[in-house]
Amino acid sequence: MQLIRSAMLLGFALSIMVIIPTLLGASNNPQQHSKTFKLLILDSQKGNPYDEVRSALLTSLAGFGYTEGKNLKTTVMFSGNDLKVGERILKDEVKNDYDVIFVGGTAATIAAKNTLYGKAQRVVFGSPTDPVGIGVIKDFHSRPSANFTGVCYPVPVRSRLKFLRRLMPKARTFGMVYVDMPQSHSYNRWIENLLKSDREFKDITFIYRSVPLVTGENGDRAMALQAKKYLAELDAKVDAYVKPCDQMGTRSNFSEIVFSTSQKPLIGLVKDDVMGNWGATATIFPSHESIGHQAARMIKMLFEGKQVGDIVPEWPHQYGVAVDLKKAKRFGMEIPVEVLQMAGEHIVR
Numbered sequence: 001m002q003l004i005r006s007a008m009l010l011g012f013a014l015s016i017m018v019i020i021p022t023l024l025g026a027s028n029n030p031q032q033h034s035k036t037f038k039l040l041i042l043d044s045q046k047g048n049p050y051d052e053v054r055s056a057l058l059t060s061l062a063g064f065g066y067t068e069g070k071n072l073k074t075t076v077m078f079s080g081n082d083l084k085v086g087e088r089i090l091k092d093e094v095k096n097d098y099d100v101i102f103v104g105g106t107a108a109t110i111a112a113k114n115t116l117y118g119k120a121q122r123v124v125f126g127s128p129t130d131p132v133g134i135g136v137i138k139d140f141h142s143r144p145s146a147n148f149t150g151v152c153y154p155v156p157v158r159s160r161l162k163f164l165r166r167l168m169p170k171a172r173t174f175g176m177v178y179v180d181m182p183q184s185h186s187y188n189r190w191i192e193n194l195l196k197s198d199r200e201f202k203d204i205t206f207i208y209r210s211v212p213l214v215t216g217e218n219g220d221r222a223m224a225l226q227a228k229k230y231l232a233e234l235d236a237k238v239d240a241y242v243k244p245c246d247q248m249g250t251r252s253n254f255s256e257i258v259f260s261t262s263q264k265p266l267i268g269l270v271k272d273d274v275m276g277n278w279g280a281t282a283t284i285f286p287s288h289e290s291i292g293h294q295a296a297r298m299i300k301m302l303f304e305g306k307q308v309g310d311i312v313p314e315w316p317h318q319y320g321v322a323v324d325l326k327k328a329k330r331f332g333m334e335i336p337v338e339v340l341q342m343a344g345e346h347i348v349r
Helices: 002-023 050-063 083-096 106-116 157-167 182-197 219-234 253-261 288-303 325-330 337-343
Strands: 037-043 072-078 100-104 123-126 148-151 173-179 205-211 240-242 266-268 282-286 319-324
Touching: 037 050, 037 083, 037 106, 050 072, 050 100, 050 288, 072 083, 083 100, 083 106, 100 106, 100 288, 106 123, 106 148, 106 182, 123 288, 148 288, 157 182, 157 240, 157 266, 157 282, 157 337, 173 182, 173 219, 182 205, 205 219, 219 253, 253 266, 282 288, 319 325, 319 337
Parallel strands: 037 072, 037 100, 100 123, 123 148, 173 205, 173 240, 240 266, 266 282
Antiparallel strands: 282 319
16 A cells, blocks of 8 residues: 555656646747757848848747847858859858758859758758759658758749739730859749740740859849840840849849830839839739748747758748839830739839
């Protein structure tokens, strides 16, 4: 009897040990963890989309309970869109034993692939154009087989072409001046494959011209200036220009040059193409805030013990439309009511 009574007392004591921490407020709240998580952010360069994605990522992490100076230490670096610089930064920084490495954009993702693929570091990418073509993931349906997952950048090609169709129902020929870099080739290949396979777009033609890649913080302006000769050549052949999904496409200089030198409208790539008055007449754009939030959720999962292989890569969850009615009037475009409804508050009047 004494033995049974002792066992009962021991069981009661163990149950109290389990219950008391809960009553005192113990939880999985990351701010109560003693560990400080280390996050390296390597962006391809300064400016958008990188700044907005990074801001949304850090804001979302704070919302998840990972706060800079409390339980999060973040190091932010930039590669200037130069693969060698990115590779050198990553090789130097791996010794600091980061819990997660976030790479923003195509150049940073390629640099990470060249230095970290298949190794111990856990890598989350944000806003590369084609992570499948880069070779860091297989697709957007399967669990990663290596140490990379994340969120890609572009609006799917079919969605973008459907937007072009709604915006300019009579347009048949579009000009695409792009940068000679991997994401441009991937994106243009996606367009051509869709034009061949989808009868909805069988009457559409794209005319392509390329300019060399120029790295550095002022590279996008140099590339945009080189594009001027192609705008002069194509202006009489196209109904509109479509901004490329590459380094030149994410910045303002190309939009400004098309607007100032061409007689045809430009369909943009990012929100600021219209809302920042860069020069585009309309755009369908991925939400940088959504990309940052989705990547932050993945980083949170890794901080909390998930493996990279448990986290399936994603497209951006949210898209938006913006229209400049003044520019539309200049080019003789009548914006369909359907497109105006899609744009909502993103209308420049």
